[in-house]
Amino acid sequence: MKVHRETKLTDVWALAVGKGSPKLERAKDAPTADPNENDRYFTAGPASSSDSHPAEGFHLLGNLRPPELGFQAVGVTMAKFATLLKGQIFGLPVVDCTGLQGRYNFTFEFDSGPEGREPPDYNSPSLFTAIERLGLKLEARRMPVEHLVIDHVEKIPVAN
Numbered sequence: 017m018k019v020h021r022e023t024k025l026t027d028v029w030a031l032a033v034g035k036g037s038p039k040l041e042r043a044k045d046a047p048t049a050d051p052n053e054n055d056r057y058f059t060a061g062p063a064s065s066s067d068s069h070p071a072e073g074f075h076l077l078g079n080l081r082p083p084e085l086g087f088q089a090v091g092v093t094m095a096k097f098a099t100l101l102k103g104q105i106f107g108l109p110v111v112d113c114t115g116l117q118g119r120y121n122f123t124f125e126f127d128s129g130p131e132g133r134e135p136p137d138y139n140s141p142s143l144f145t146a147i148e149r150l151g152l153k154l155e156a157r158r159m160p161v162e163h164l165v166i167d168h169v170e171k172i173p174v175a176n
Contacts, residue, residue: 085127
């Protein structure tokens with residue numbers, strides 16, 4: 017197989033700082049996550065059930081009813097948050113354009129279901145509203161993004 021990388025102008029969702037300042041808490045002393053769990057984005061259950069500091073990453077909130085989703089982020093960079101959002105917004109990549117350095121703690125809840133439900137059955141914000149509550153925003157932009165291009169693939173014959 018032969019591949020190369022190429023930068024192309026691509027439609028993306030840009031995660032940017034909204035009006036005012038971000039409503040994020042700087043992370044302090046979050047233990048590093050287990051390197052064997054790098055492919056897992058979420059840890060089930062609360063971030064901490066004791067006095068110890070929870071490990072960095074996303075910890076699912078257990079008190080929500082589907083289609084509500086939520087997590088507590090501990091020691092998370094904005095780049096990691098943007099990567100997580102990519103899985104929630106279909107069709108376009110999400111790029112961190114916040115310029116925010118370091119790691120942050122925050123709670124994030126939103127409704128992943130269809131709109132149109134009314135309280136008391138519905139009171140969770142949409143994904144975009146939940147992002148705005150953090151002092152951030154998602155903007156549709158066209159930006160240069162690196163892509164992996166497959167130039168050539170050969171099938172190796174296998175004996176029966």
